[in-house]
């Protein structure tokens with residue numbers, strides 16, 4: 001696999017990592033990038049369901065690991081593609097997961113990619129370690145949080161993990177920020193306000209944007225329709241388009257920086 005750029009998406013469970021990974025991958029594929037989307041969540045592989053991809057079962061492995069391609073420019077690899085029964089619980093331990101992530105990165109037929117997006121499971125355990133270990137080239141991490149203190153704490157821990165592993169942090173996105181009450185039309189902030197920006201400032205990383213709560217977007221995920229496609233005029237789609245653009249700029253800057261650093265250090 002040869003990817004120009006790699007973006008690792010990380011954070012606490014349930015903050016919207018997979019939702020953002022899926023919609024950003026679709027967005028960039030719509031913009032004519034060749035995008036790979038790797039579902040590194042071995043225990044809860046949800047990307048195929050969110051994209052409406054029908055699993056191939058183990059037959060999908062006969063010719064090696066063949067990514068699913070739900071639209072032009074997008075290739076997806078997930079353990080869920082190769083399971084017949086989606087209700088099965090995966091109880092693998094670290095070394096097996098390490099091997100699976102290695103195969104997904106190195107052996108899947110990705111071809112040439114402009115960008116590989118890696119959607120991590122919650123936290124910084126085996127899968128995060130394996131992804132950081134096997135990925136090469138210009139990589140950056142995007143941390144997702146909600147405004148809730150517990151999620152912000154996890155964002156700080158996640159930032160520490162990437163710094164310890166010398167992975168540049170592209171920035172922080174705050175999801176599920178507010179929501180307009182359908183009855184009184186007042187904006188409500190059920191998880192608190194302003195925490196994401198403060199954490200980004202404390203960590204000295206870019207604050208990339210905030211995404212509202214949109215029950216329509218949650219329904220899209222359940223129905224296998226990315227909201228970037230099925231609700232293109234919605235506020236949430238507009239916000240994710242802005243965040244996608246900002247991430248592209250930050251990745252380009254990071255790429256140039258990495259190249260300069262390599263030139264300086266290698267002489």
Ligand SMILES: Nc1ncnc2c1ncn2[C@@H]1O[C@H](COP(=O)(O)OP(=O)(O)O)[C@@H](O)[C@H]1O
Pocket residue numbers: 012013014015016017018019020046175176211212213214215217218219221222236
């Ligand atoms: N901005 C949002 N508005 C409404 N629902 C959301 C939003 N972001 C995520 N969700 C929903 O929250 C749940 C968790 O999101 P998910 O992307 O699976 O989180 P993670 O990958 O971080 O565990 C999903 O049901 C998803 O549809």
Ligand SMILES: [Mg+2]
Pocket residue numbers: 017018019041046119120121
């Ligand atoms: Mg997820």
